[in-house]
Amino acid sequence: MQRRASARTASILLGIALASLCFGCSWVLGDTPMSTVHPTTPEGRLIQSIYAEITWIVLAIFIVVEGLLLYAILRFRQKPGDAGVPDQVHGNTVLEVGWTIIPVLIVMAIAVPTLRGTCALQQPPAADALTVNVNGKQWWWEFEYPDYGIVTADELHLPTGRVANLMLRSDNVIHSFWVPRLMGKRDLVPSRGQRLWFTPEQPGWYVGQCAEMCGASHAFMGIRVKVDTPEEFAAWIESQKAPAKTAMTDPGFMAFMQAGCIACHAINFAGSPARQRVGPNLTHIGSHATLAAARFEMTPENLARWLRNPPAEKPGSLMPNLNLKDEQIAMLVSYLQNLK
């Protein structure tokens, strides 16, 4: 009787826990922009298949072991009538061997797909892969397309149907490139060129973020990836190769030089004196959707806010407060907006 009652209580309690867990999971594992369980690349789906298998195994173990624990607690608690001491059992070798072998088998079931996936994901990428050098900075990303001679920042464009081979580098601290819907993360360790490759399939915007603590504004080191169709990508490449629509005599460019922006930023056009690579290349900054490593949407108001006092918007920002006058800010905002 007692045993049955305990078993019933245990199974009811566990059932409630499980139901809320499943309900919770389906409700909470939402379609967030950085969801790790909504992969859109073959490489991401390989991770997902291993992830799912291990998750189900682990959930099954969770139910069995917590169930046994709960049952034991309920079934064997001391009752008012209990006299003396219970049987003083010291152990049982058969049981010990049994519950050593079972975990061994489970570990093997997890290890085989794991090792297969580990090796598959670290093969060299296909020969026709698109190589992009990803340079982590405090706290922004520089993207360099060596095949096309393009340098841009914070927003990475990739075509569908072609392996993207990201060469991850840092000349400062360690960062980590993570756009979960495309691929798992990989660290940018100074002195070591790391590689991360995957094959984008679905056009659209993807959200990512630096995943290795890299200083005061680690939280504001966002990544945006725009996956284009091959045609869109070709057009984007052409637009990026084009020089900036500006000239030395442009009043906006004069303001850019006067304010001191030229000390760190480049704007490419024939004869341009702005060639520094300390900060992001601004040649086509007006075409970006976001600003300052996805800190803001690109709007005139946000651009003005950023120029007024960068460290107030991003703690520790290496772009200093230049104490610009309102007229300077207005001039720079309209100038940069038009660098499409």
Add this chain to the structure above:
Amino acid sequence: MATAAPLPQVEPAYSGSGVWSWLTTVDHKRIGILYGVTAFSFFLVGGLEALAIRAQLMRPEQHFVIGAAFNGLFTMHATTMIFLAIMPLGAAFFNYMIPLMIGARDVAFPRLNAFSYWVFLSGALLMNSFFVVGAFDAAPGWLSQIPNTGWFGYAPLTERQFSPNLAVDYWMIGLQILGVSSLAAGFNFIVTILNMRAPGMTMMRLPVFVWMTLVVQFLVVFAFPMITVGLILLTFDRFFGTNFYISGNGGDPLLWQHLFWLFGHPEVYILILPAMGIVSEVLPTFARKPLFGAPFVIFSGIVIGLLGFGVWSHHMFTTGLGPVADSAFAVTTMLIAIPTAVKIFNWIATLWGGQIVLKSPMYFALGFVALFIIGGLSGVMHASPPVDLHHQDSYFVVAHIHYVLFGGSIFGLFAGIYYWFPKMSGRMLDDGLGKLHFWLMFLAMNVTFFPMHFLGVDGMPRRIFTYYSSDGWDTWNLVASLGAFALGASMLIFLFNFFRALRSGAPAGNDPWDAATLEWATTSPPPLHDFDKIPVVTSSRPFWDAKYGGHGAPKAKQEAVGGHAAADHVVLPNPTIWPLVTALGILIFWTSFMLPDGPVFVVTGFGVLVLLFGLFSWLFEPLE
């Protein structure tokens, strides 16, 4: 010793209660209390830091603590909890209980034991001195002086170029000093456990808590040299311009990661094995049965300790060590699941067929098992490198470590507090309040940390000081923060219960739980010399067998194993101030590196002199 003529027992001079008696004590029980009180205070400090973190993350885009100050909060939260709360809370029980459980009168080196504590306190205070120093540093404010590079302090962020102020120095030098304390204590307890056992207390008759302590001390002795080396290299980089971790000049940031995790992973077992030991004492006592398969529990603890040295690179799967290294470390990591599972099955089998007495220590021990299962299973998930490419540095890992270290270590340590408080104080903690504490803490713990799994799956990186509403992380951050405040409230219940029990708790008697091990054979609290007569041990449950005759049939309870024959000639060491002075020398020596320009080397030299003077006086002081 048993044949020595009984001599009148001498109460040593330091049985008083003044401050001086505490500064000079070499009594393992008093040092245990010092460790416990200090560690619990830091546990509360670390908890307040966690609450500030959760307050900042409760809603998106808040400005309560941001940037370097937020980084400081999570760095000091983790560093405090690991090095200043969980490790020394374990040390409190080692100190107080090990000699009692093995039937000894003190540890092997009582004065070295005092030295360990004072060095620990020096390192802990130095690490937290940014509160004081920063207060005088008007310009940037003290918040910018908090060590802020994360508890694993990855180079090159910790280098002078990227962290120019003193913040990292407090952390680096504080850790270095704490290492001295841990190493001294490690050797002390290894010798104590191997050499000070009562007659008949063979190794396989040692209580499992003592065994786990022994494993932990070997881990300390082999793991701490790694971080000592790592920190010395970092010290040279920061103070003397070397380039061990600076890649531009031929160094390698990954060297730090290897050294740190070669220490850091065994450190995780240093944190959990004492709790496993406590639970292995509490479960049998309250199930009124022996621990099921005790030799298997002991050997699985040893295996966990050994394997702990072969898994460090699973913290580095995302650094791209290559498929061979990743595969090897994935397999060794998964292997640890096997001895861990063996332990859990043996604990459940201990309950099976018992008469489970549900008192507050048992609640915490059962809570430990239930929560540790979850932490262990999520650990198996990120043992797989492909999965870890998502889990690493996400909130999933934050959830995992808190199920292991809070659900595991902290619940285990609370089981120990409720279990042994009567022995230490002679009074009982209120059982009803204890259960209330348990249920609030258990529920709040799950409300706080379980949603972090969801946040991790939803892609929230750890260590970010804010997020946007568009990220979709609002709900679970709010839930986790509310849980954290409830967790804080549960500590108030404990503190109330604790102070009330100290003043007016019911008298405990010698053996309130009808337990099996030797510490219950002496009075509560034990006399200065622990046992009137050194007990003679004939089984792994000496006190149980003394009470029940080893056959389950109750016999007349004895006051103590071996009866109350006149006390042996008790030889106890004199109280001494020199361990404290020596520790002070170490503190001055290390602090001198952090002083601003000026006659720094005078201070360094003074520190060395104090250290040598302390050691010299220590060596030439009469022992007893």
